[in-house]
Amino acid sequence: MGEIIKLDNICQYNEMVGQETLHPLISVIDLSKSSRIKHVRMSYGFYAVFLKEVKCGDLRYGRSYYDYQEGTLVFLAPGQVIGIDDNGEYFQPKGRALMFHPDLIRGTSLGRNMKDYSFFSYEVNEALHLSEQERGVIIDCLNNISEELNRGIDKHSKMLIVSNIELLLNYSIRFYDRQFITRENVNKDILSKFENVVNGYFQTDKPQTIGLPSVRYCADQLHL
Template sequence: MKYFENIEDVNDYYNIESKHPLIDIRRYSDVIKTNSSKIETTVFDFYKISFIKNFNGYLEYGNTKFNDENGVLYFVEPGQKYSCTSTKPWEGYQILIHPNIYKKYVSEKKISAFSFFSYDVNESLLLTEEEQNTVSLLMEQAWSEMNNMEDDFSIPIVLSYINTLLVITERFYDRQFSARKTMCNQLASDFYKQLKNYYKNTSEFSNKEQPSVLYFANKLNVTPNYLSDVIKHHSGKSALHNIHEYIIEEAKILLITSSQTVSEISYVLGFEYPNYFSRLFKKKTTLSPSDFRKSVKSI
């Protein structure tokens, strides 16, 4: 497995000159020149954005076969393992961005705020022809500005193009969620089923931990951010918000129907610290668990 700590190491590996230590934009035609290429598992200490016009592999996304008639936009975050195989040279662009660049240059929205960087490859953005043209234009402008590097304004301008690309990617993903409504609805349905089954045996003490987005994402074989974004698109609320709401509903049932103490109920629901359970309950209901129980009994 290859590990690159900085962008200059990547450029040294490909024997190409670095334009800037914290950001790099390349045409794939300048990097991958062979007819067949297999990139072994690689880890970057920075962000990677890849736009491939002529994706020539096979990607299964729900029931969708993906071939070279479509463009692909995918994202890699620092520390994420990445590998690929190409049977012919790719056309498109690669952007590498070190997070330290945002310490010097102010951006409208830092790159770490975009959740799709932690999506897996099967959650890549499959572009329509119109979207592909938009992405191609933005990347071409960023690449041109980066290569000309006329003055001190060049890097802020490049970051502005990238920020526009990332913001518009959120719109494209929203379109993709809607276009694959059946698949997303099934994922949402499976999530709610898993959530319901998590507390199937709350009548008895359980050693289970408090349910988390990570737990359900692993169960459903997707990344946590992807699951949360799909659930938010489906319900208008994040996966974590849905989990908290379900916890509170289960807590209400136990407070009404059982004689268990608030601490005992918090442990049953997977909370290590009863105080945290009480704070969450009050945040969602405006009442403490004890006050809620008293209010119900007084009716």
């Protein structure tokens, strides 16, 4: 297992990827415009949401591997370890990243309710797979935050920025629910097909000639 790089604040991450820091507690980054970086395992002192647009290896999340593909959202909470073991190669990340420090949301409704966003937990090791429409909704939220950061900080900035983070996370809850409902329906379809395979098997002379259906036989019939 390689070295784990610890980044305690937003400025350190921005410096690593060659991006300007517009606000010490939050950053929205277009990763395609960042510096090329090496694979590394990192622990952040802040929340991070990555909209991945390229699959660059097996992403280790804690002690497990994270299930993600291109065009997915990955969520990280402070203190968690994620990344890919260093193989000596540099790569160009693509996608968008939202980083925000716990201090930004302290005392807000979002700060009080962060525990409700369970996709920040190690227990959820599956990324959020977005449709094109859902991806557009997430990018709109990120763009709204970017516009506030580039506008300059005033007395309304924090409220509007935190509101857009909360909106993004609430949409993510909806999209995760959609994902698991879809997954449940797919699993039901597979179970129905499996039942048909087994019933069809016992309607032939195969049980007498080759015995009970094997796991390999059923998997082959279901193309699994």
